Amino acid sequence: MRDRGVRGGRGRGRRAGLGFAAAAASAALAAGCGGEGYDPLATAAARAGRMGNPEASIPPMCYATTAGGANGCWTCHTTGRGPNALADHELQRAYSFSDAARKNPWTNLFEDLSAAAARTSDAEILEYIREDNYAPLRKALSARPGYPGYVPDLDLDAGFDEEGFARDGSGYRAVRYKPFPGSFWPTNGSAGDVFIRLPVAFRVGADGAPSREVYKLNLALLEAAIASPSPLPGEGAGPGAGLLPEGGAGREVEPVSEILAGADLDGDGAISAAVTRIRRLPARYAGGAAGVVVRAWVYPRGTELLHSVRYLDPDRPSLLAARMKELRYARKVEELDDWAIARAYELEAEEKDEGQPPVYAGAPEVGLRNAFGWQLQAFIEDERGRLRLQTAEEHRACMGCHSAVGVTVDHTFSLARKVPGAAGWRHQDLRGMPDVPQAGHAEPEVLTYLRRAHGGDDYRANAEMLARFFPGGVLDEEEVRRGAPGGDRDLAYLVAPSRERALLLDKAYRVLVRAQRFEEGRELSLGPAKGILRVVEEESTGLGEGERVFLDGRVHLAW
Structure with missing residues (x-):
């Protein structure tokens, strides 16, 4: 989810004389003084008014080197489709940064945390990642009268039924999806899950009574609207009432x-009690939402997405540890029409051309809003591992990937990558999931990424992936194809880390947590930093000259 060149950036620089060990010790001492109570809002409040890096929306992956034609940029910067008319593939060719952004602010990536991580035992880190820090956040925020932000109302302990619905009656439903390629694979540090909830009107019948069947229908219509591959502009289906490509x-x-x-959703000329394929979207949603227009590749107003980023538990098949690194929440607070969407892209381009830093409405207490109607709010660990509200600067780091990036569908990723049908309505699990190609591609997605990026991450720093799939420095394509449809393995085989690597990644990230230096990055290095620019000195990436620019990156998949 890179945002290279969408905005310039400004590094904050290292705290003078304060390395990881000193920062961690200082934070631990401060946390222990007086045994003060848990206030998840305190850090954001204490840092209110501190501007920091005004262009923190540029993610660290945008500082990856492209030596030898290595290109991970294609996954995000591509030819926009559907209502997302942004064509930003030129950002594969150039580091379009402001002068201030040319110094990489994400200095945590240059710290080799291997030694620090090794000082933590396996038993200690396993105990840590198996502690629940989500329920305490819910309790603490529920006890804050007048708090205007999101109070997590999904009871994870209650679990989900066989259809993926939350048993707590909250209306959330689990989404099983294929992780976005590269940094978001578990082998590169974290596991994640996603839950969706539509407004009450989508969950009730025309009589106003709760109806699971109506809710399932509306979710299926949304799935078809969001996850069906969108055509290039002028290729038949238009935005409007939401017709899928004929x-x-x-x-x-x-x-x-x-x-x-x-x-007639499946186009067979009959109205049936049960169909399992949608070829043509109706004009409107069903039940209480019968007044809401179905729009291809656009979420209806009021849609909520909840996403947790978790430590890796190597002993859980899903790899999802109980402890969360982050909790991210997004709500569609405004549904723009087609003209307004196009105008928002124009304004963003004008601001970039004028060298203006991005401006987002909102504040940590309520979240930040992008130009396309989404309001995002997030929580991250404090020095003790408790979830706290992110600061204004930390929130800005979320915005680049969910604002103006060519590959997204309504500025989101997960639902567009959902496993089709009933198999995709359950808690995240990569087992049994095939490495299918991106829409319009003939080759499996992981294979395509490894070919183009020359490694298992943007920095070519994942030594385990290099050893497994690039023996002798040459990509073993047949081994990678084992996870593709028809192969004897699955996606989990391709992108899950070994137990040793998972625990080492967990330990290293805990070093970051103790230091509380997230303004200098949330990604980490397990070895000497390679494939990362400290300073961007050249405008060209060299990919254009090397004929290594790709215009076919898609978030959609060919299931």
Whole structure:
């Protein structure tokens, strides 16, 4: 989810004389003084008014070197499709940074944390990652009268039923999806899960009574609207009322009722009680949401997405540890029409051309809003591992990937990459998931990424991936194809770390947590930093000259 060149950036620089060990000791001492109570809002409040890096929306991956034609930029910077008309593939060719952004502010990447991590035992880190820091956050925020932000209302302890619905009645549903390639694979540090909730009107029938069947239908319509591959501009389907590209196979969904929809969804000329494919979207959603227009590749107003970023538990098949590194929440507070979306892109381009830093409405207490109607709020660990509200600067780091990036669908990633149908409505698990190609591609996605990026991450720093799939420095394509459809393995085989690496990554990240230097990055290095620019000295990436620019990056998948 890079945002190279969307904005310039400004580094804050290292705290004078304060390395990781000193910072961690200082934080631990401060935390222990007086045994003060847990206030998840305190840090953000204490740092209110501190501007810091005004362009923290440029993610660290944008400082990756492209030596030898290594290109991980194609995954995000591509030809926009559907309502996302942004074509930003030129950012593969150039480091389009402001002068201030040319010094890499994400200095944590240059720290080799291997030695510091090794001082933590396996038993200690396993005990740490298996502690729950989510429930205490819920309790603490619920006890704060007048707090205007998001109070996590999903009870994870209650779990999910066989259809992926939260048992607590909150309306959340688990989404099983294929992680975005590169830095978001578990082998590069974290596991994650996603939950979606639509407004009450989408969960009730025309009579106002709760209806799971209506809710399932509306979620299926949204799945088809968001996860169906979008065409290039002028290739048939337009935004408007949300027609899917004609002549295609449509989207596989869980069994839903065309009777409730009042439309022939699968195009067979009949209205059936249960269909499992949507080839043509109806004009409107169903039940209480019958007044809401279905728009291809646009979420309806009020949609909520909840995403946790977790430590890696090597003894859990899903790799999802109980402890969260971050909790991220997004709500569609405004649904822009097509003209307003186009105008928002124009304004963003004008601001960039004028060298203006990005400006986002909002504050940590309520989250920041992008120009496309999404409000984002996030929590991150404090020095004790408790989740706290992110500061204004830390929130800005979320915005680049969810503002103006060519690959996204309505500025999101996960639902567009959902496993089709009923198999995609359950808690995240990579086991049994095939490495399918991106839409419009013939080759599996992981294989394509490894070919183009020359490694298992943007920096070519994942030594385990290099050893497994690049023996002797040459990509073993047949080994990678084992995880593709028809192979004898799955996606988990390709992108899950070994137990040793998972624990080492957990230990290293805990060093970052203790130091509380997130303004200098949330990614880490397990060895000497390679493939990362400290200073951007050249405008050109060299990818254009080397004919290594790719215009086919898609968030959608060819399931």
